[in-house]
Amino acid sequence: MAVADPGFDLALAKLTPERIEQVINSVLSQAVAERMKLFLKTCVHCGLCADACHTYLSRNRDPDFAPVAKVRDTLGVMLKKKGRVSPEFMKNAARVAFIECGGCRRCSMYCPFGIDIATMIMTIRRICSLLGMVPQFIQDTTNSHSATSNQMWVQPDDWIDTVMWQEEDAQLEVAGLRIPLDKEGAEVMYSVIAPEPKVMAQLIANIAVLMTVAKVDWTMPSADGWDNSNMAMFSGDLEIMGRIEREHWERALELRVGKMVMGECGHAYRGAVYDGPKWLGWQGPPLPMVHAVELYYDLLREGRIEITDKLTEPVTIQDPCNIVRGRGLHEKLRYVVHALCDNVVEMDPKFEHNYCCAAGGGIINCGAPWKMARLKSIKIKATQLKKTGASLCITPCHNCHHGVVDIIGHYHIDMRTSFLIELIVKQMKIPEGLGV
Amino acid sequence: MSTMVNFVSGPLVWIALVTFVVGTVVRIVLMIRTIKLDKTVLPAMTVKHSLRSIFFWTLPYGSRSMRTRPFFSGLSYLFHLCLLALPLTVMGHAVLWQQAWGIRWWSLPSGVADVMTAVVIFAGGIFLLRRIMSPEVRNVNTWRDYVILVIVLLPFVTGFIAYHQWLDYRTIIILHMVSGAVWLMAIPFTWLQHMFMFFFSRAYMGSEFGAVRNARDW
Numbered sequence: 001m002a003v004a005d006p007g008f009d010l011a012l013a014k015l016t017p018e019r020i021e022q023v024i025n026s027v028l029s030q031a032v033a034e035r036m037k038l039f040l041k042t043c044v045h046c047g048l049c050a051d052a053c054h055t056y057l058s059r060n061r062d063p064d065f066a067p068v069a070k071v072r073d074t075l076g077v078m079l080k081k082k083g084r085v086s087p088e089f090m091k092n093a094a095r096v097a098f099i100e101c102g103g104c105r106r107c108s109m110y111c112p113f114g115i116d117i118a119t120m121i122m123t124i125r126r127i128c129s130l131l132g133m134v135p136q137f138i139q140d141t142t143n144s145h146s147a148t149s150n151q152m153w154v155q156p157d158d159w160i161d162t163v164m165w166q167e168e169d170a171q172l173e174v175a176g177l178r179i180p181l182d183k184e185g186a187e188v189m190y191s192v193i194a195p196e197p198k199v200m201a202q203l204i205a206n207i208a209v210l211m212t213v214a215k216v217d218w219t220m221p222s223a224d225g226w227d228n229s230n231m232a233m234f235s236g237d238l239e240i241m242g243r244i245e246r247e248h249w250e251r252a253l254e255l256r257v258g259k260m261v262m263g264e265c266g267h268a269y270r271g272a273v274y275d276g277p278k279w280l281g282w283q284g285p286p287l288p289m290v291h292a293v294e295l296y297y298d299l300l301r302e303g304r305i306e307i308t309d310k311l312t313e314p315v316t317i318q319d320p321c322n323i324v325r326g327r328g329l330h331e332k333l334r335y336v337v338h339a340l341c342d343n344v345v346e347m348d349p350k351f352e353h354n355y356c357c358a359a360g361g362g363i364i365n366c367g368a369p370w371k372m373a374r375l376k377s378i379k380i381k382a383t384q385l386k387k388t389g390a391s392l393c394i395t396p397c398h399n400c401h402h403g404v405v406d407i408i409g410h411y412h413i414d415m416r417t418s419f420l421i422e423l424i425v426k427q428m429k430i431p432e433g434l435g436v
Numbered sequence: 437m438s439t440m441v442n443f444v445s446g447p448l449v450w451i452a453l454v455t456f457v458v459g460t461v462v463r464i465v466l467m468i469r470t471i472k473l474d475k476t477v478l479p480a481m482t483v484k485h486s487l488r489s490i491f492f493w494t495l496p497y498g499s500r501s502m503r504t505r506p507f508f509s510g511l512s513y514l515f516h517l518c519l520l521a522l523p524l525t526v527m528g529h530a531v532l533w534q535q536a537w538g539i540r541w542w543s544l545p546s547g548v549a550d551v552m553t554a555v556v557i558f559a560g561g562i563f564l565l566r567r568i569m570s571p572e573v574r575n576v577n578t579w580r581d582y583v584i585l586v587i588v589l590l591p592f593v594t595g596f597i598a599y600h601q602w603l604d605y606r607t608i609i610i611l612h613m614v615s616g617a618v619w620l621m622a623i624p625f626t627w628l629q630h631m632f633m634f635f636f637s638r639a640y641m642g643s644e645f646g647a648v649r650n651a652r653d654w
Contacts, residue, residue: 031470031473031474031475032474034470034471034473034474035470035471035474035477038467038470038633038637039637041627041629041633042627042629042630042633042634042637043627044581044627044630045567045573045576045577045581045627046573047570047572047573047575047576048501050572051504052501056572061571061572063571063572063574063575063576064575066572066575066576068572068576069572069575069576072576108641108645108653109499109500109501109645109653109654110500110501111501112493112501112634113630113633113634113637113638113641114489114493114637114638114640114641114642114653115637115641116640116641116644274648274649278476281475283479324651325645325649325651326649326651327649327650327651328649328650328651328652349500352651352652352653353500
């Protein structure tokens with residue numbers, strides 16, 4: 001269970017009980033902690049949250065993996081001992097908070113009182129971040145956010161170069177296509193997560209094809225703020241979390257666009273719409289934020305794109321936590337998928353009740369040292385996927401996408417994954433005159 | 437013995453009632469003050485989504501969580517219903533109120549009340565067993581949880597025995613009144629406070645899911 005992670009082990013060597021006590025009490029003396037205490041006092045220890053948790057279900061119902069036990073063993077002890085806990089204790093608490101819970105909030109839907117367990121876990125991550133005890137990989141993405149304002153150390157010239165390269169690629173599909181950078185007053189600013197230019201650049205060409213065919217007046221920023229992802233939100237570095245969300249929105253305001261549309265990602269939506277504005281003291285986002293699923297839905301409904309080719313193979317849908325349990329987009333997602341596929345096999349349970357992929361919430365970003373722990377904790381998803389008998393799993397979220405790829409690899413499931421945009425550009429009609 | 441009866445049916449009832457009411461009010465006032473410190477909570481709450489969440493979670497089998505355990509949820513529902521209804525509507529209590537304050541109050545037929553008491557005791561027994569037998573529950577239960585459950589059940593067990601006039605009536609009725617007083621006084625100081633906190637935590641989560649995130653929480 002204990003694997004070597006320099007993020008934990010180096011911190012362990014440096015931490016003193018005094019420092020731990022000081023940090024825990026500084027975080028837990030704030031208003032947010034009072035809310036936690038209220039929740040802990042209301043909890044009747046009924047254990048109903050256990051069955052809601054994929055790690056508990058996946059780890060042969062080991063009671064220590066039930067949400068209530070995770071909180072008891074971490075935040076519960078910190079409160080009881082008033083912060084006087086050992087560095088070793090903190091290391092274990094960090095492991096639980098970063099690896100065994102992604103804050104998918106499913107347990108809150110099974111708790112009769114709606115106790116906000118995910119927020120408690122995120123509070124522990126906040127403490128860990130202030131103590132410098134964060135898994136090395138996710139801390140590195142936070143450092144990247146801090147230095148470059150994007151998650152993957154993409155340099156400014158790399159970003160522009162990638163966009164131009166993808167513009168050329170997309171011109172092979174649609175003649176004369178442009179990716180308008182910094183177009184002031186456009187209807188839409190489109191933002192991506194940094195792994196797109198870094199490792200999945202074709203997704204940028206795909207969206208350019210869609211926007212051009214649907215005649216959307218769109219733009220992308222050339223300057224920092226183009227990345228909508230936010231790993232600092234999950235590593236507990238809330239100062240950086242707020243800073244990059246502000247930069248993201250400021251770029252859109254500077255370009256005076258009508259709204260922001262983001263690619264198929266879940267946590268980015270959450271960061272831009274909920275966590276960012278909350279931290280910055282805004283009532284909500286300054287402009288409408290439209291998730292890619294909503295954009296596709298609108299374009300299909302308005303007849304701005306036409307699907308001419310439908311998949312006949314059995315297809316299933318992974319409902320991402322942050323846009324379904326966190327936004328209620330499941331019906332629109334179904335509309336889009338049914339427009340593309342004839343044979344949709346639903347997972348059980350589905351919609352808001354679907355199991356998390358165990359990659360989101362920053363877990364997959366904790367990197368290679370924790371991959372096996374993560375995959376052990378998501379056996380239930382493998383069972384769920386196998387049961388559908390589908391040969392394709394649609395994952396409209398980057399974390400779900402990589403999470404499901406890892407699951408089908410590890411559990412030998414005969415299935416592949418796809419983003420919606422990949423299917424849309426393959427199956428839609430390129431109107432005469434636009435074709436090459 | 438009669439001074440004992442006078443004490444438990446007089447001052448003790450008052451002490452228990454005052455502790456319960458004052459304790460509850462103080463808890464709620466403190467909670468609201470606490471919540472106000474956290475500037476992100478109240479602005480995000482809406483009446484509509486709060487009530488929606490409370491509605492589906494008080495409706496029998498209103499949430500998926502309840503539907504996944506039909507027997508346990510049904511039993512829990514009956515348990516809470518009987519538990520709340522009995523102290524207010526059992527005939528013996530109505531008679532006492534009439535004697536003390538001259539209030540005429542509707543009361544349950546004693547046969548029905550008897551069955552309801554049996555339901556509370558039976559369900560409570562099942563809950564106790566579940567806390568002991570179920571690994572995920574036992575793991576997070578401490579002696580406090582068992583004691584609280586016993587505190588909840590004792591007034592019903594003694595009431596049941598008293599009604600059937602088993603054992604020494606006087607002793608049992610004293611035990612009944614003492615345990616009832618302990619039960620009332622325990623509410624604001626233990627997780628029995630979920631009796632009123634339920635509405636606040638559900639309102640919070642209902643708004644978090646509904647108003648903020650446009651999703652259902654049941």
